Amino acid sequence: MPRIAVLGIDGAQLASLATFLDVFDLVNRYGAQQYADREILPATLEVRVLSPNGRPLATQCGRSFPVDDSIAALGPPFDLVYAAGFEIGSALDLAARLQGLEPVCAWLQRQREAGAVIAASGAGVLLLADCNRPGQAALFVRSVLAGWFFGGILERAAGLGALVGIGALVYFGVAFAIGGIDREAISSLRRKKAPQ
Numbered sequence: 030m031p032r033i034a035v036l037g038i039d040g041a042q043l044a045s046l047a048t049f050l051d052v053f054d055l056v057n058r059y060g061a062q063q064y065a066d067r068e069i070l071p072a073t074l075e076v077r078v079l080s081p082n083g084r085p086l087a088t089q090c091g092r093s094f095p096v097d098d099s100i101a102a103l104g105p106p107f108d109l110v111y112a113a114g115f116e117i118g119s120a121l122d123l124a125a126r127l128q129g130l131e132p133v134c135a136w137l138q139r140q141r142e143a144g145a146v147i148a149a150s151g152a153g154v155l156l157l158a159d160c161n162r163p164g165q166a167a168l169f170v171r172s173v174l175a176g177w178f179f180g181g182i183l184e185r186a187a188g189l190g191a192l193v194g195i196g197a198l199v200y201f202g203v204a205f206a207i208g209g210i211d212r213e214a215i216s217s218l219r220r221k222k223a224p225q
Contacts, residue, residue, distance in 0.1 A: 036110060046094060
């Protein structure tokens with residue numbers, strides 16, 4: 030059974046955590062339903078929510094989000110590690126925000142070396158970039174945000190549209206690739222909606 034870790038840090042975006050948990054839950058539930066008339070199957074995926082210290086996460090919206098364990102917990106390596114997006118802060122100081130996350134970077138590196146696929150969304154992408162080349166993510170953010178703050182409304186809208194489109198493609202691509210979207214069910218819906 031593939032093992033998946035959803036990694037969050039304080040300031041995590043609730044949607045970034047919950048969206049992937051919902052997708053993986055759907056995979057487990059619908060996978061079992063597809064074969065329920067023939068055999069009882071165990072869950073397809075083992076999903077664990079992790080934080081650096083094992084304590085519940087303080088999300089960007091101020092809610093507490095429970096976790097299953099810390100990154101220090103022993104166990105076999107994960108097959109997929111997803112770093113959830115998080116709040117950078119109103120000062121937009123990425124370097125300051127990433128301070129103290131060296132143990133997280135070391136853990137991510139060990140997971141990657143053990144064969145895990147590492148993925149991220151939002152500022153989680155910048156965390157991965159900074160883990161690979163410290164300080165480079167901050168330079169990237171400054172160059173991207175300069176256009177945001179000094180550009181016009183059309184440039185901002187185009188940038189947001191591109192980010193939303195890319196996010197949707199990744200979301201549905203992952204769900205489709207791991208079987209979370211049943212290809213037969215999609216074909217069946219198309220046939221039902223086709224004009225008679």
